[in-house]
Amino acid sequence: MRKIDENELFDLAELFKVFGDSTRIRILYKLSDKEICVQEIADSLGMTQSAISHQLKILKQSKLIKSRRDGKSILYSLADDHVRSIINQGLEHVEE
Amino acid sequence: MRKIDENELFDLAELFKVFGDSTRIRILYKLSDKEICVQEIADSLGMTQSAISHQLKILKQSKLIKSRRDGKSILYSLADDHVRSIINQGLEHVEE
DNA sequence: TTAACATATGAACAACTATTCATATGTACA
DNA sequence: TGTACATATGAATAGTTGTTCATATGTTAA
Numbered sequence: 576m577r578k579i580d581e582n583e584l585f586d587l588a589e590l591f592k593v594f595g596d597s598t599r600i601r602i603l604y605k606l607s608d609k610e611i612c613v614q615e616i617a618d619s620l621g622m623t624q625s626a627i628s629h630q631l632k633i634l635k636q637s638k639l640i641k642s643r644r645d646g647k648s649i650l651y652s653l654a655d656d657h658v659r660s661i662i663n664q665g666l667e668h669v670e671e
Numbered sequence: 672m673r674k675i676d677e678n679e680l681f682d683l684a685e686l687f688k689v690f691g692d693s694t695r696i697r698i699l700y701k702l703s704d705k706e707i708c709v710q711e712i713a714d715s716l717g718m719t720q721s722a723i724s725h726q727l728k729i730l731k732q733s734k735l736i737k738s739r740r741d742g743k744s745i746l747y748s749l750a751d752d753h754v755r756s757i758i759n760q761g762l763e764h765v766e767e
Numbered sequence: 768t769t770a771a772c773a774t775a776t777g778a779a780c781a782a783c784t785a786t787t788c789a790t791a792t793g794t795a796c797a
Numbered sequence: 798t799g800t801a802c803a804t805a806t807g808a809a810t811a812g813t814t815g816t817t818c819a820t821a822t823g824t825t826a827a
Contacts, residue, residue: 593685
């Protein structure tokens, strides 16, 4: 494997930490094929709006999702294809 | 993205949780090109033998690493190429 | 402007986790 | 068998984190 410095490894751990929570993974999966508003995510996961909003903030800070306003709602979606790739790569290990 | 059930998402989060710790990521990186014994990992990371041993146990339970005895030492190495793939995929996102 | 709706945020608490310390287990060699 | 070496493990602790509750911010339409 190519050379990776300490800071990069630290950032990498931080990234995986974000994926390492079932609420956040479920949110990312919900967003994998379409953009959704906060309340819809909360309802579909059976969680409070506040809990979801807190997690969306973490996901956005990690640049895994993006958002845009649409009237009163805010629609969230995946930031780019890396997210799908990381999830798919993880699934290959889980499915053994 | 293809259909994934709740249990699979839960397992996926558990997997990423293991990657989501800088000590464990650094261990995995150390093991990425050769097998190493416990004390050598501890020395190279500047941590105690006990701390490393605890983390190795977690990594092994997640089937990310394997081990074999060599005399008094136990040599650890990556379980398979999935580990490298997952790390590389994560790096692509971190390096932006 | 006011009411209703949608989302964000801060504080507090409970649950979880990584490390430390002390010690146990296992191996090799004299 | 006894000693030194290498690793594993259990309990305790300190630090971290996800959720809840209450409330603030922002938007729309009457």
